[in-house]
Amino acid sequence: MTFASRGYGRFTRVLVIALALTGLAGCSSVWDSSASKTSDNSKTGSGPPTQIAGVALPEGYSLDSNRTIVLGEGDRWIGRLSYSVNSSADAMFDFVRREMANYGWTEVAVVRAETSQLTFLSSAGDRVASVLITRSTLYGSKVDMTVAPSTGSTVTTAPRQAAPRTAR
Numbered sequence: 050m051t052f053a054s055r056g057y058g059r060f061t062r063v064l065v066i067a068l069a070l071t072g073l074a075g076c077s078s079v080w081d082s083s084a085s086k087t088s089d090n091s092k093t094g095s096g097p098p099t100q101i102a103g104v105a106l107p108e109g110y111s112l113d114s115n116r117t118i119v120l121g122e123g124d125r126w127i128g129r130l131s132y133s134v135n136s137s138a139d140a141m142f143d144f145v146r147r148e149m150a151n152y153g154w155t156e157v158a159v160v161r162a163e164t165s166q167l168t169f170l171s172s173a174g175d176r177v178a179s180v181l182i183t184r185s186t187l188y189g190s191k192v193d194m195t196v197a198p199s200t201g202s203t204v205t206t207a208p209r210q211a212a213p214r215t216a217r
Contacts (some may be wrong), residue, residue: 068198105148
């Protein structure tokens, strides 16, 4: 049984195709990754030059636009920035750890392992950056940098006590 034999006319088929194409157009990237390859502080990469600022990005990084999602711009952006670089995971770990402080980020937690993780708090205390670094199969490394709003909570060493229950 074909589309036309089900009673759908030419107009309906055209409408369905137009809606499908409109939906696909809405799935386009946030930016054109073929745009200028210069980012903040004249570092090169294939990312957006004006949308991402305020974080350490190495020279020659290659943006993975399929895994990257960025909301906002400048030094107020949030989201995930995923890229690869032709530097070892150990070199990237040292780079991120050293350079994030130059952008006003304070180191909160660090784990150097097969998949290394670095966590930073912005100087204003309103954003948290989590950086995961993994070794690539042959050479180089892959980096996922996630920046999110901070909840404003502080870490305490005392155990939390349950809230008192009210009688009903």
